Amino acid sequence: MGTQVKDVIIKPDAPNSLLLDKHADYIAAYGSKKDDYEYTLSEYLRMSGIYWGLTVMDLMDQLPRMNRQEIIDFIKSCQHECGGISASIGHDPHLLYTLSAVQILSLYDDVDAIDVDKVVEYVKGLQQEDGSFAGDKWGEIDTRFSFCAVATLALLGKMDAINVDKAVEFVLSCMNFDGGFGCRPGSESHAGQIYCCTGFLSLTGQLHQVNADLLGWWLCERQLPSGGLNGRPEKLPDVCYSWWVLASLKIIGRIHWIDKAKLRLFILACQDEETGGFADRPGDMVDPFHTLFGIAGLSLLGDETIKGVNPVLCMPEDVLQRVSLQPELLS
Amino acid sequence: MAESEEEVDVLVQRVVKDITNAFKRNPNIDEIGVIPCPEARYNRSPIVLVENKLGVESWCVKFLLPYVHNKLLLYRQRKHWLDREALVDITCTLLLLNPDFTTAWNVRKELLQCGVLNPEKDLYLGKLALTKFPKSPETWIHRRWVLQKILRQSSAAGCRKQQQQQQQDEAEQADVGRSQQLSDHLARTLHQEMRVCSDAAGRYPSNYNAWSHRIWVLQHMAMGNIKVFHDELSSMRLWVSMHVSDHSGFHYRQFLLKEVITELSHSSGNSGSPEHRSSTVLSSSPNHHSHSQANGELSGAEAADEVENQLGLSAVFQLFHQEMELCTDLIQSFPGHETLWSHRRHVFYLWHHWRRKHQHHHCNSTNGGSNSVHLNDSEPGLQKPAVQGSEDEEVVNRQRPAGEDMEVDRASLPDSRDSKRLKRGACPPTLPLEHSFVSRILDSCCNPEQRRFALAYRKWLDTVIGQQP
Ligand SMILES: [Zn+2]
Numbered sequence: 169m170g171t172q173v174k175d176v177i178i179k180p181d182a183p184n185s186l187l188l189d190k191h192a193d194y195i196a197a198y199g200s201k202k203d204d205y206e207y208t209l210s211e212y213l214r215m216s217g218i219y220w221g222l223t224v225m226d227l228m229d230q231l232p233r234m235n236r237q238e239i240i241d242f243i244k245s246c247q248h249e250c251g252g253i254s255a256s257i258g259h260d261p262h263l264l265y266t267l268s269a270v271q272i273l274s275l276y277d278d279v280d281a282i283d284v285d286k287v288v289e290y291v292k293g294l295q296q297e298d299g300s301f302a303g304d305k306w307g308e309i310d311t312r313f314s315f316c317a318v319a320t321l322a323l324l325g326k327m328d329a330i331n332v333d334k335a336v337e338f339v340l341s342c343m344n345f346d347g348g349f350g351c352r353p354g355s356e357s358h359a360g361q362i363y364c365c366t367g368f369l370s371l372t373g374q375l376h377q378v379n380a381d382l383l384g385w386w387l388c389e390r391q392l393p394s395g396g397l398n399g400r401p402e403k404l405p406d407v408c409y410s411w412w413v414l415a416s417l418k419i420i421g422r423i424h425w426i427d428k429a430k431l432r433l434f435i436l437a438c439q440d441e442e443t444g445g446f447a448d449r450p451g452d453m454v455d456p457f458h459t460l461f462g463i464a465g466l467s468l469l470g471d472e473t474i475k476g477v478n479p480v481l482c483m484p485e486d487v488l489q490r491v492s493l494q495p496e497l498l499s
Numbered sequence: 500m501a502e503s504e505e506e507v508d509v510l511v512q513r514v515v516k517d518i519t520n521a522f523k524r525n526p527n528i529d530e531i532g533v534i535p536c537p538e539a540r541y542n543r544s545p546i547v548l549v550e551n552k553l554g555v556e557s558w559c560v561k562f563l564l565p566y567v568h569n570k571l572l573l574y575r576q577r578k579h580w581l582d583r584e585a586l587v588d589i590t591c592t593l594l595l596l597n598p599d600f601t602t603a604w605n606v607r608k609e610l611l612q613c614g615v616l617n618p619e620k621d622l623y624l625g626k627l628a629l630t631k632f633p634k635s636p637e638t639w640i641h642r643r644w645v646l647q648k649i650l651r652q653s654s655a656a657g658c659r660k661q662q663q664q665q666q667q668d669e670a671e672q673a674d675v676g677r678s679q680q681l682s683d684h685l686a687r688t689l690h691q692e693m694r695v696c697s698d699a700a701g702r703y704p705s706n707y708n709a710w711s712h713r714i715w716v717l718q719h720m721a722m723g724n725i726k727v728f729h730d731e732l733s734s735m736r737l738w739v740s741m742h743v744s745d746h747s748g749f750h751y752r753q754f755l756l757k758e759v760i761t762e763l764s765h766s767s768g769n770s771g772s773p774e775h776r777s778s779t780v781l782s783s784s785p786n787h788h789s790h791s792q793a794n795g796e797l798s799g800a801e802a803a804d805e806v807e808n809q810l811g812l813s814a815v816f817q818l819f820h821q822e823m824e825l826c827t828d829l830i831q832s833f834p835g836h837e838t839l840w841s842h843r844r845h846v847f848y849l850w851h852h853w854r855r856k857h858q859h860h861h862c863n864s865t866n867g868g869s870n871s872v873h874l875n876d877s878e879p880g881l882q883k884p885a886v887q888g889s890e891d892e893e894v895v896n897r898q899r900p901a902g903e904d905m906e907v908d909r910a911s912l913p914d915s916r917d918s919k920r921l922k923r924g925a926c927p928p929t930l931p932l933e934h935s936f937v938s939r940i941l942d943s944c945c946n947p948e949q950r951r952f953a954l955a956y957r958k959w960l961d962t963v964i965g966q967q968p
Contacts, residue, residue: 204561205564258572262601345849401837402837402838
């Protein structure tokens with residue numbers, strides 16, 4: 169077993185300036201050229217895909233280029249009798265896509281396009297006795313779903329519909345010795361889950377329950393010599409994990425603990441100069457998911473050509489101001 | 500190559516049938532895959548069965564997937580009728596190609612609920628999907644649902660058994676047999692599940708979903724069955740030694756350690772009922788000894804508790820000692836692995852907390868009498884835990900009989916002495932030992948990664964462990 173370092177090397181000719189126009193063109197064209205096979209493969213997460221695309225367009229101030237009416241009609245047709253929203257038409261409702269739909273409608277300032285009361289009932293109905301949330305009626309439990317539940321309700325201004333104390337209790341039971349969080353009690357710390365849990369604690373005003381120094385330490389150790397961040401020890405750096413780690417650090421007030429300039433260079437190197445868009449790592453294929461998290465990451469790092477992004481909900485700050493939502497951040 | 504819609508229709512229906520038939524022909528298929536093959540070969544099915552491997556030629560996937568996908572969605576929207584058999588076949592094909600299609604798994608959940616499918620069949624389908632997509636979150640989620648269904652069924656059967664117990668002997672006899680069968684079945688399912696997890700862990704490094712599923716399985720199917728935990732712990736020893744970068748595998752080991760230590764501590768009287776706890780603690784306190792001896796002899800029960808207590812505690816020390824040795828060995832043999840250093844932190848932290856909890860507990864409940872003093876009487880190798888971190892020294896000095904002061908110094912003695920000591924008995928980690936381990940690495944190793952991790956560990960010891968009250 170050798171000891172090759174698990175990291176990437178950024179080539180000297182890698183892009184090092186932000187290609188905003190290219191990215192907007194890439195996202196605008198993405199929906200239109202849908203190859204049957206690719207489209208089918210990812211339809212199970214279509215609603216989240218739309219949220220990624222629209223949010224990154226809004227952050228680049230290009231939202232009007234997207235087809236608002238078509239998207240709102242699509243969301244309406246994805247709301248089910250139970251109130252939950254599915255990833256696409258004919259798919260089953262799930263908390264993940266319910267949150268994505270509410271996020272999209274918040275961007276468009278049109279949450280009343282769907283039956284909001286039913287959404288609230290749906291979310292409420294998924295809370296379990298121990299405070300946790302199931303992702304859908306089949307009962308899978310995950311701290312991600314706790315985040316989805318409170319984020320959905322926070323955007324709708326209906327946080328009081330659930331038992332917040334119990335929900336907090338469950339999320340805290342997933343905290344580990346390293347200050348991080350996993351998907352369930354006893355599960356390994358994972359940057360994506362940490363993002364969900366710190367975001368959850370922010371929305372519920374419970375960030376004082378986090379050991380910010382200990383967690384900040386773990387999060388900072390995700391930065392690799394290339395500047396990129398990974399999601400767990402000995403994994404490769406990735407633009408999406410860079411966002412989750414960075415946003416978590418921002419939430420717990422420790423963003424200055426990492427080398428921001430180096431991270432910016434890593435994110436910029438993940439752009440595709442020809443097609444536009446960001447990949448997980450330099451040289452890989454781009455996709456809307458990593459494009460959002462690349463742009464959002466640069467925004468958190470202070471890039472002023474992008475709108476300010478909220479670290480908890482990954483949405484433009486101006487949208488949250490409109491709905492008067494100001495999630496707690498530690499300083 | 501098929502072009503028109505009808506041609507695609509015919510082609511795809513044939514392929515779905517071929518897949519179904521392959522499973523009928525060989526019920527032992529254990530792996531699926533796509534065979535790179537850009538064009539159709541005339542008059543030959545794109546479904547290839549070689550020994551126990553089922554392959555689909557790549558050219559047909561792009562017809563096959565959209566077709567079965569759309570068919571299922573039309574059914575879901577009640578625009579197209581499919582009978583149960585067709586649903587079973589279509590979801591099978593669909594999930595082998597795209598196992599994160601949540602709704603297809605949900606269709607199968609409904610088929611399971613109405614008895615068209617049986618749970619074992621779905622666990623099998625998931626297992627196959629995982630051979631090609633070892634991370635697939637939805638496949639793992641579906642497995643947990645199926646396992647819960649199996650668990651519910653067997654606990655319902657358990658209840659029926661109890662209700663019937665008032666009836667005649669013969670029925671009871673039959674029931675005993677049945678419940679034995681049930682628990683055998685659960686044991687087999689558990690075992691199988693562990694194998695599915697191992698297999699997926701081998702196919703994708705640091706497979707979060709596979710390892711967190713494995714934890715879930717133990718939490719739901721093996722709680723209280725300490726033998727399973729012990730077996731897992733010992734079989735994981737070899738696995739982690741061969742996968743020194745696999746943080747998730749190490750996390751699983753940490754989970755096992757924690758559970759086993761909790762169980763051992765329980766048997767040594769620290770997590771049982773409050774009454775039980777205080778009685779065992781009292782029986783192990785020297786004050787209490789003199790007290791009982793003044794009044795007569797130790798009761799039989801007290802003596803038995805005593806022995807159990809000793810065994811539990813020395814087993815805990817043994818475990819910590821062995822784990823730190825394993826960790827030292829791996830760090831030295833495979834320099835520069837963050838996972839190994841992270842494991843060291845975790846084990847040390849576990850130890851640190853276990854010790855504090857126990858010491859604190861004993862101090863409180865026995866008014867200054869300490870379990871460590873008692874241990875000193877019986878096993879010279881076991882006195883170290885009370886003699887480490889400075890915050891404990893005061894307590895220790897108060898309790899330790901004179902003449903044992905040299906034990907304090909031994910903690911900071913050079914290695915040769917330490918290893919001699921180790922041979923005499925299980926010696927748990929101490930802060931000074933950890934610091935000398937770090938120094939040794941820094942003195943001898945020039946691998947920059949290894950040095951970086953060693954320095955970070957030192958800093959962690961100083962700040963996270965050192966600054967705790
Ligand atoms: Zn990624």
